[in-house]
Amino acid sequence: MRRCPGQAKELEMSPPHNRLRCDSMQPMSRLRLTAVIAASLLGGGLALATPVAAGPASPVAPPTWSASTPTVTGAPITSLVGVTCVTAADCWAVGSRFRSSSSNSGPALIEHYADGLWSTVTAAPAKAGTLDQLLGVGCLSADNCWAAGMRSGAHPGNLLEHYGAGGHWTAVGTPAPQGQLSALSCDGSDGQCWAVGAALNGTRAITFHLVEGSWHSVAAAPLTASFVQVSGVACATADDCLLVGFATPKHGAGVALAERWNGRIWSRVTVPGQLSAGGALQGVTCLPGHAPTTCWAVGQTAAKGSGLGPIRPLVERWNGSAFKLIASPLGSAGDYPEPAAVACASRAACQAVGSRGSGEDESRVLTEGWDGSAWSQELSPSPLYGIQTLTGVACPSAVDCWAVGEGLNKTGTGSLMLIEHYAAPVRFPEVAARRS
Numbered sequence: 001m002r003r004c005p006g007q008a009k010e011l012e013m014s015p016p017h018n019r020l021r022c023d024s025m026q027p028m029s030r031l032r033l034t035a036v037i038a039a040s041l042l043g044g045g046l047a048l049a050t051p052v053a054a055g056p057a058s059p060v061a062p063p064t065w066s067a068s069t070p071t072v073t074g075a076p077i078t079s080l081v082g083v084t085c086v087t088a089a090d091c092w093a094v095g096s097r098f099r100s101s102s103s104n105s106g107p108a109l110i111e112h113y114a115d116g117l118w119s120t121v122t123a124a125p126a127k128a129g130t131l132d133q134l135l136g137v138g139c140l141s142a143d144n145c146w147a148a149g150m151r152s153g154a155h156p157g158n159l160l161e162h163y164g165a166g167g168h169w170t171a172v173g174t175p176a177p178q179g180q181l182s183a184l185s186c187d188g189s190d191g192q193c194w195a196v197g198a199a200l201n202g203t204r205a206i207t208f209h210l211v212e213g214s215w216h217s218v219a220a221a222p223l224t225a226s227f228v229q230v231s232g233v234a235c236a237t238a239d240d241c242l243l244v245g246f247a248t249p250k251h252g253a254g255v256a257l258a259e260r261w262n263g264r265i266w267s268r269v270t271v272p273g274q275l276s277a278g279g280a281l282q283g284v285t286c287l288p289g290h291a292p293t294t295c296w297a298v299g300q301t302a303a304k305g306s307g308l309g310p311i312r313p314l315v316e317r318w319n320g321s322a323f324k325l326i327a328s329p330l331g332s333a334g335d336y337p338e339p340a341a342v343a344c345a346s347r348a349a350c351q352a353v354g355s356r357g358s359g360e361d362e363s364r365v366l367t368e369g370w371d372g373s374a375w376s377q378e379l380s381p382s383p384l385y386g387i388q389t390l391t392g393v394a395c396p397s398a399v400d401c402w403a404v405g406e407g408l409n410k411t412g413t414g415s416l417m418l419i420e421h422y423a424a425p426v427r428f429p430e431v432a433a434r435r436s
Contacts, residue, residue, distance in 0.1 A: 063399045065367055065380035067420045069407070072097055072120050077414035078109055080404035081391050082136040082184070084145075088396040090114055092163075093404045093419070094134035094147045101414055104153050108134040108161070109417075110169060113402070118419060124161045124171040129154030134161065138186030138193055143167075146210070148181035148195040158208075160195065160215070175217045179206045183232045183243075186210075187288060190238045194261075196230045198245075205230045205259070207243065207266065221259045221266045226250050228257065232284040232341075236293040239263030242318060244281035244297045253278035256299055256314060258323065271316060273325030275303040279314050283341035283393075285350075286318075293320035296370075298339035298352050311336040315352070315375065328368065328375035334358045337366050337377070341393045341403075348372030349398035351422060353405070355389035365390045365405065365420070380420060385410055390420065399424050 072078050075097035085091040091113035097106065107123040126132045134149035145163040150156075157178035161169045174181075174195075181197035193210035205220035205228055220243075227248040235241035241261035248254035256279040258269040271281065279301035286295040295318035302311050312330060316323040331337045340354035350370035355362030364382040367390070368375050382388045384407025395401040401422035406415045 061425045063422050063424045065420050065422050067381035067383045069383055069416045069418055078417045079406045079415055080417040083392040083394045083402050083404045084137050084139055085394045085396045086139045086142050088400050090142055091402055092137050094137045096133040105129050105131050108132040124169050127155045132159055135182045136184035138184045140186050140188045146184055146193055148184040150180035174208055174215055177206055182230055185233045187235055192238055194233045196233045196243050198228050198230055202227050204228055221268045231282045234284045234286040236286040236288055240293055242284050242295055244284045246280035256281040271323055275301045277302040277304045285342050285344055287344050294347055296342045298342045300338045313337050313339050329377045340391050343393045343395040345395040345398040351393055351395055351401045353390035353393045353403045362387055362389055384416055
């Protein structure tokens, strides 16, 4: 349900105005929202001496969201889309970087969180006349990570980059078919990854499976559509995975797309709770090793009508065999929530992120938390201008999450990346003792 920058959002979802659709239809037209990774966010606190005075224990402050909008030298237009964490001290985020709004060549953007700081890491070189964009990232271990995306320009098609023991990102070829890879997920326990997206003509899903170090093309479930977007993939086990997205039939409103991998084939899954104008799922996550399987998928749905009708969140819980619609904050006119990504640290600790606004302009970021029984909206900064959104989230623990996204700069001619951190505020025991 996100709209292309500079275009009015359509109420019905046929097709949705989102980043992948904008890029595939207008690869050289970029009034883009892009995200610049934080170069100065600190993740830890200070080790302090024993308090000078004893006193009653102060209440533990709940986690809060903080934000940073760093810049990249030589790339005034930046965007972050996906994020993953190997540990709380080792995270990666990927996206795009541009020298100007008319850029048509250059490498992707990769950011690394280590030693308490985010910093820009050199991506694989782009081919001549080719613009590289990364949309998803996952790791099997600290020195074995993959990022997926797309190339546009002189060499359009899939983009896969690998980070190995040598400490460098390198481009790796994929088998046919070519397309736009929009999401990637890895599980270090079984050494497998999935990269998913849509074919170049935009009419079918494509999936690639990494097994024993080699990528193999796997047929998605049969689908007849005029446009397909695959936005997310996640696995509970090697034989239990979900992909989600959006599909527009040749006639009628588009609908949320979900497919399940059972170890042999992908098959379609019903997504309940969609309104008359259809729906779109944009993010999915699974908790490995839980029985029954617990996965969450998030997106949006809308009803047909005149004018700007209400947009509703589409929050689905997977129990191992079916999705169930779960209630989440509906918002109100001018503050419709549009979740785009979700991550869980446990069955009772999940975070969903996205954007919220009028349904025409998503002017603020959205963060919501799941406590094991209900979803509730959380306060989070929206430090940029115009349209602001979070598109990726990763949670190493219940009180430590990173979310990435983008927002317009002051002039409205480009975007800055946005990084937000969910963590408990640093407490100073001796100060609390003196105040008591």
